[in-house]
Each structure stands twice: as structure tokens, then as C-alpha cells.
Amino acid sequence: MASIFSRIVAGEIPSYKIAENEHCYAFLDINPLKKGHTLVIPKKEVDKLFDLDDELYTELFAFAKSIAAAIKQAYPCDRVGMAVIGLEVPHAHIHLVPINYMSDIDFTRPKLQLSPEEMQEVASAIQAQL
Amino acid sequence: MASIFSRIVAGEIPSYKIAENEHCYAFLDINPLKKGHTLVIPKKEVDKLFDLDDELYTELFAFAKSIAAAIKQAYPCDRVGMAVIGLEVPHAHIHLVPINYMSDIDFTRPKLQLSPEEMQEVASAIQAQL
Numbered sequence: 001m002a003s004i005f006s007r008i009v010a011g012e013i014p015s016y017k018i019a020e021n022e023h024c025y026a027f028l029d030i031n032p033l034k035k036g037h038t039l040v041i042p043k044k045e046v047d048k049l050f051d052l053d054d055e056l057y058t059e060l061f062a063f064a065k066s067i068a069a070a071i072k073q074a075y076p077c078d079r080v081g082m083a084v085i086g087l088e089v090p091h092a093h094i095h096l097v098p099i100n101y102m103s104d105i106d107f108t109r110p111k112l113q114l115s116p117e118e119m120q121e122v123a124s125a126i127q128a129q130l
Numbered sequence: 131m132a133s134i135f136s137r138i139v140a141g142e143i144p145s146y147k148i149a150e151n152e153h154c155y156a157f158l159d160i161n162p163l164k165k166g167h168t169l170v171i172p173k174k175e176v177d178k179l180f181d182l183d184d185e186l187y188t189e190l191f192a193f194a195k196s197i198a199a200a201i202k203q204a205y206p207c208d209r210v211g212m213a214v215i216g217l218e219v220p221h222a223h224i225h226l227v228p229i230n231y232m233s234d235i236d237f238t239r240p241k242l243q244l245s246p247e248e249m250q251e252v253a254s255a256i257q258a259q260l
Contacts, residue, residue, distance in 0.1 A: 048209045049209075049212070050195055050198045050199065050202075050209070050210060054192065054195070057191070057192075057195060058188055058191065058192065061187070061188065061191045062184065062187075062188065065180055065184070065187060068180045069180065072180075078217065079178045079179075079180070079216060079217075080180060081213070081214060081215050081216070082179065082212070082213065082214040083211070083212065083213045083214075083235075084211060084212040084213075085211050085229065085232060085235055086209060086211070087208065087209075087229070087231070087232055088232075099215065099217070101217070102215060102217055102218075102237065102238075103238075105213075105215055106236070106237070106238055107232065107236070108232075108233075108236055108238065
């Protein structure tokens, strides 16, 4: 069965999309640690990041760099942190989180509860910087 | 003043080195979350990962991919997780941590206390897979 992320890419499940190109897709994490918390994924369904072929792996990180720059402009922060854990959804994904403190990227803490309107505002704010 | 990581690259401060190439360096995190926890850095001292120029950024992630493969062979695990936080040392660094559970890459939990002999064993185990 297709991963939930493949279904998002296919448009079968809605997402707050930030950007996409031929091989990569970026959208808001539905359970954000901070406003601006974004997931960057390859469209191809591969479970583990380091199993991506070198070309797609490189393209994915280049895409993530451009998205991170937009996040930092939309949500001023010390820097954009990155994490790849991936035990929950078997489809490689890079977390990008605007951070000022270590705790901002602590995945054990409670997630933000944002309304659909707030999520759309976040997506639009980042898109405006692309 | 040179960052502690620049001093490690220069050999002024010892490290448990895993590998290096012309522009990148990998060594064990001195406060590991798990055996195999490695830091991958550019030799050039740049504070923030996303401020690296595109070429060095790409090279750093390619280097990290090869190191991650060796870590996974030396320390069998579900996958190698990645994190870039970077608020403590102003020199871009990628954490690579062999993980089976989310908690394995929880930076808020107590670090392992490994003896110098144990650290050297870990470094040798990873190097043997390169």
C-alpha cells in the first residue's frame, strides 16, 4: 500500500504544500514543533533516507536548502534545524524546524495545535519567500 | 578564535577520527547518545549548515552518506538518524546516530559515558566498514 506521503504527493490526501519539483515535495508537518515546521520528501517512495540513490539524495538536500532559506525568512530564527528520524512513516522525510533553542527541535515535547486557517497562513508565509 | 571543531581538524585537539577527505571530517561525538554517534563537519569553519555554499553542502552530505553506511554496518540498527541543530558549537555539524527507537536520538536524555578504550573501539569498528 502507498505510504501516507505518497498519497499526499498524489493528491489523494490533502496537505499544506510549500513547493514541489519533479522529484521532491515539501509540505507542513501536521503536528508541528514550531510554526514553519516543514517536511521535505522525495516523491519516490523509499523508506530510508540513506537508501536513496546518490542523485535523488543530492537533489533532495538541495531542495531542502532552498526551502530552509524560505522558512528562515518567513519565521526569523537563529537557524533552521534539520532532523531525519523516520521511524513512524516508511517514506524518507527531512524535518526542517526554525529554532532558537535546543528545545525547539525536541520531538518528545507536545506539538502545537494549529487551526486549518493558521496552517494555511504558515504555508502562505513560507511560499511568499520562495 | 578557531572553533573547537577547527582545532580538532587541525590536530590541536584530539578526536576519535573516523575519516576525512579534502573538505570534510568525521569523528565520534564525545558525548554520544549511542555507540556509533558520529559528527560530520566541513573543514571550513562555517557556523550554519545552510550557509555553506552549494558545492560544499552537497559534498558534506555525500560524505555523510558514506559514513552512515559504515555506522550501520558496524552497529546494526533499524536506520541511521540524522540531526543538525548546531546551537552549541558555531561550526556546522551533522549528527549521525544509529537508531532503533525515537528515544535513541532524543538529545535531552543523558549521554553515554564511554571510556577512551571504548571510544577507540567504536571508532575502529566504524573505520573497519569504510
